[in-house]
Amino acid sequence: MLRVDLRSFLSNPVFFIEISRILGGISKIVALKPFELQSLEAEFCKRNGLKAFFLDLKVSRILGDSKISPMTLFVVTRDKKFLKAIQRVENRVLSGELSFQKGRRRLIELEGKLFGYPECCVKAYARSKSNIPLETKLIIECFESGTFKSLLASLKNSRIDFFPQFFTMNFYPCHLECRKAKRVGIKLVKFLGDFENAFKLRTMLNALYLLRVAYKSTFYNGNLSKKAKEFFNLQDGDVLGMLEAIVDVDYELFSNKFIKRVLQFR
Numbered sequence: 001m002l003r004v005d006l007r008s009f010l011s012n013p014v015f016f017i018e019i020s021r022i023l024g025g026i027s028k029i030v031a032l033k034p035f036e037l038q039s040l041e042a043e044f045c046k047r048n049g050l051k052a053f054f055l056d057l058k059v060s061r062i063l064g065d066s067k068i069s070p071m072t073l074f075v076v077t078r079d080k081k082f083l084k085a086i087q088r089v090e091n092r093v094l095s096g097e098l099s100f101q102k103g104r105r106r107l108i109e110l111e112g113k114l115f116g117y118p119e120c121c122v123k124a125y126a127r128s129k130s131n132i133p134l135e136t137k138l139i140i141e142c143f144e145s146g147t148f149k150s151l152l153a154s155l156k157n158s159r160i161d162f163f164p165q166f167f168t169m170n171f172y173p174c175h176l177e178c179r180k181a182k183r184v185g186i187k188l189v190k191f192l193g194d195f196e197n198a199f200k201l202r203t204m205l206n207a208l209y210l211l212r213v214a215y216k217s218t219f220y221n222g223n224l225s226k227k228a229k230e231f232f233n234l235q236d237g238d239v240l241g242m243l244e245a246i247v248d249v250d251y252e253l254f255s256n257k258f259i260k261r262v263l264q265f266r
């Protein structure tokens with residue numbers, strides 16, 4: 001169970017929710033927004049045997065033709081060996097020992113495992129590199145299943161909903177109803193104990209993030225934009241105004257503020 005006082009928790013809910021994936025035995029690594037050496041977050045990590053590192057990556061994990069796109073992640077882990085395992089595969093790709101395609105696939109699978117994502121979802125993500133992006137497929141599923149509709153209804157009525165399969169950002173379940181992905185969220189909500197509502201809100205915000213991606217797609221033409229336009233044409237001004245307000249915000253900062261505001265008044 002996560003042990004922290006409410007005041008500390010509310011100062012950075014996303015941090016505590018993410019770190020709980022390690023403390024709860026779900027993940028070996030989590031990627032976070034960097035925090036200062038002298039901070040509540042650093043202090044909490046130290047107390048719990050966790051270490052923070054900057055991880056420099058070069059091989060592009062993102063869809064597209066570019067093979068090299070340098071990126072730095074800020075990660076927290078119990079043991080540096082997990083980061084070394086990633087770096088070893090990177091080096092084999094960069095030296096040409098492993099082909100780019102194979103290497104990228106191996107990196108996605110290895111990181112998926114270390115981040116604690118279900119294998120079916122990681123495989124689907126790796127496969128989607130050569131096909132329709134998994135994110136797009138998932139968003140279309142959310143439109144068709146009425147998930148976005150019920151999310152908006154909950155937000156409008158200040159109702160807390162729970163989407164266990166959206167347990168973190170930048171993770172895409174292989175299907176909206178993936179049982180393994182939902183199981184991760186359910187395990188995490190149990191670990192969070194008294195903070196379960198914060199986590200449930202976070203899953204709503206993660207679902208809302210997908211809706212924001214869909215909203216942005218309406219400015220362009222593509223697979224998603226037609227479906228998204230149909231959906232947004234049926235929405236009232238409040239919904240469109242809200243999306244307009246969050247379209248460019250730092251989503252983690254927004255999520256923290258949102259969770260804090262809701263929980264302070266409950």
Ligand SMILES: [Zn+2]
Pocket residue numbers: 118119120121122173174175178179180181
């Ligand atoms: Zn899955």
